[in-house]
Amino acid sequence: MMLTAAEVDAVRLSLSIALRSVLFSLPLAILVAWLLTRRQLRGGLLLDAFVHLPLVLPPVVVGYLLLLLFGMRGPIGGWLYAHFGIQLVFTSAGAALATAVMSFPLMVRAIRISLEGVDAGLEDAARTLGAGAWDRFFTVTLPLMLPGILAGAVTAFSAGLGEFGAVITFVSNIPGETRTLPLALYTALQTPGGDAVAARLAAVSFSLGLIGLIAAEFIARRVRRMLGR
Amino acid sequence: MFSIRAKKRRDGFVLDVDIEVSAPGVVALFGRSGCGKTTLVNIIAGLLPADEAHIVIDGWALDKDGKSLLAEHRGIGYVFQDARLFPHLDVMGNLRYGEKRAKARSVQNNENLRINPRRDAPRITLDVVAPLLGLEPLLSRRVHQLSGGERQRVALGRALLTRPRLLILDEPLASLDAARREEVLPYLEKLRDELAIPMIYVSHQFEEVLRLATHVVLMDKGKVLSQGSLDELSLHPELRAIVGPEAVGAVVHGLVESVDGGTGLANIRVGANVLRIHLREARAGAHIRAQLLARDIILATTRPDNLSVRNIMTGTIARIVPDDEDTELVYVDIGGASILSRVTRAASVALDLRAGLQVWALVKSVSIRGHAFVEGPARQQPAI
Structure with missing residues (x-):
């Protein structure tokens, strides 16, 4: 099975966008998971609901909201362009943002579950051994959360490969810039005689998803063994 | 050595204590579960904020200008009931965790003089601690491969290597079975005898x-009932309710005058x-402590003869207090x-027991x- 240059482009773009979205959202997801687990926040419930919104909203709505906020005339998008020359609409960076927002709840959930499994008593023990707040986070909490962080990252990456609605709404369908794998597949289906292309892309999607899920489980097992559980 | 004043109110529970300890050694915080010891x-x-606390260790206050020091800056070692070893590190990694940070802290403190480092602090290094606690064979092991007793020994070593001003042991044996307890206890005795670190030992096991213990603080319902030497505390009337009637008995101190090689007495x-007493480790000149259980002491009003009992002490009755419906507790000086x-x-x-009466107290060895x-420090390895 040979892919055309345009198809390879779409696969490469999907991988790159999914990776960037994970790198961008991972620190934030760890922070949010930590806030929700370890702090008794007054607005905790609201934050929790807000983080999970992309799971229940139609992706098109998320894309539309991103357009409002990060569009060239949106409050954040306009500011970013005026001060840093950063444009998100119609760019792969914007696609990464849309993907990050959509997969954020998945990531937070996985990290949160692993953080809940980390005995806070170990953090107390680290305190009595002289470790300050950042020190004990990086030397005790974070290593013990690692299985969840990796699982969350891999799941978010795999899901990010296939993000469609939010991406096409926010950054449109530009070949070589925002036409990711699912967008290319959709385009092929709209084109007369594109069935073979669609089938090939579907097969690639299928394989990538499978590889991602197997990799997630494999890593989780390795790390669990490393942590002695 | 240290003084502790602390108040805390939480969910209807009030902790209000004032403890003063002037001699080094092991202070046992003793009382029923839920009496506020762990709090x-x-x-x-510094793991739990108090409503009001003033703590001074070795002339060094843990609060300054009304602000209390963070736990990580207190230099207090803590051995938890559940060991709390870091599962992602091996034994060596656990031991080094506190040691590294303690070194960084002492350098930093020398610079800004926020804390006055103890000049006479014993040089506690891994080379000292590992043999003391028998940790050498464990160093490269993973935490989950350790038995309960080994875990507690590693936790002890980890806390010691921070060179603490004070070592807190919160029921370190409570989660171990009897055999494992016997495996850890001798190490605790060695620590007491060989290192000059003041310790607070929380326990509900007499x-x-x-x-x-060298000093006992008896706690009940968030208050200090009494504090003092073990001898004094063992006579405290409230102790019966805490340890149960069968465990009531005076603790006495003694000096080994000689050991009979033949009988081992x-x-x-x-x-x-x-x-x-049969006491294998005892050598002449050693100090011992023993609890003489009240149920084991027989009183006689005339000097008894021809008995197998090895111990006949003379004394006078100081007072008699009711024990339960059918029994009395007799205090004999x-x-x-x-x-x-x-x-x-x-x-x-029948014997007409009363205060002032001369009696003979009998107890089997x-x-x-x-x-x-x-x-x-005079304790000896058992002679073989």
């Missing part, structure tokens, strides 16, 4: 207190009397020490065995 030590360690001076005897009310009436321990 108190968590306040001392046996552990008997073996380890040690002659131990207690007050004006000499007790004969044996000259420089007090012992307790439980007698039935019927016997008390085998009754004391298992309740007597050698203490202090």
Whole structure:
């Protein structure tokens, strides 16, 4: 099975966008998971609901909201362009943002579950051994959360490969810039005689998803063994 | 050595304590579960904020200008009931964790003089701690490969390597079975005898207190009932409700005068009397402590003869208090020490026991065995 240059482009773009979205959202997801687990926040419930919104909203709505906020005339998008020359609409960076927002709840959930499994008593023990707040986070909490962080990252990456609605709404369908794998597949289906292309892309999607899920489980097992559980 | 004043109110529970300890050694915080012992030590360690706390260790206050020091800056070692070893590090990694940070802290503190480092602090290094706690064979092991007793020894070593000003042990043996407890206890005795680190030992097991404590704080319902030496505390009337009637008995201190090589019986001076006890580790000159259970002490109003009992002490009755419906507790002054005897009310009436009466107190050597321990640096390895 040979892919055309345009198809390879779409696969490469999907991988790159999914990776960037994970790198961008991972620190934030760890922070949010930590806030929700370890702090008794007054607005905790609201934050929790807000983080999970992309799971229940139609992706098109998320894309539309991103357009409002990060569009060239949106409050954040306009500011970013005026001060840093950063444009998100119609760019792969914007696609990464849309993907990050959509997969954020998945990531937070996985990290949160692993953080809940980390005995806070170990953090107390680290305190009595002289470790300050950042020190004990990086030397005790974070290593013990690692299985969840990796699982969350891999799941978010795999899901990010296939993000469609939010991406096409926010950054449109530009070949070589925002036409990711699912967008290319959709385009092929709209084109007369594109069935073979669609089938090939579907097969690639299928394989990538499978590889991602197997990799997630494999890593989780390795790390669990490393942590002695 | 240290003084602790702390107040905390939480969900209807009020902790209000004032503790003063002037001699180094092991302070046992003793009381029923739920009496506030762990709350108190968590306040001392800085893990739990108090409503009001003033703690001074070795002339060094843990609060400054109304602000209390963070736990990580207190230099207080803590051994938790559940060890709390870091599962992602091996034994060596756990031991080094606190040691590294303690070194960084002492350098930093010398610079800004926020904390006055102890000049006489003993040089506690891995080379000292590992053999002391028998950790050498464990160093490269993973935490999940350790037994419960080994975990507690590693936790002890980890806390010691921070060179703490004070070491808190919160029921370190509570989660171990009897055999594992016996495996850890000798190490705790060694720590007490060989390192000059003041310790607070939380326990609700009188046996552990008997073996380890040099000073006892008796707590109940968030208050300090009494504090002092183990001898004094063992006579405290509230103790019965905490340890149960069977464990009531005076603790006495004694000096080993000689050991009979043939019978293995040690002659131990207690007050004006000499007790004969089987105590393998005892050598002449050693100090021992023993608990004489009230139920094991027999009283006679005339000097008894022709008995197998090895220990006959003379004394006078100091007072008699009711014990339960049928029994009384008799306090007998044996000259420089007090012992307790439980007698039935019927016997008390028949013998006409009363304060001031001269009595002979009898106890079998085998009754004391298992309740007597050698203490202090004079303790010896058992002769083979």
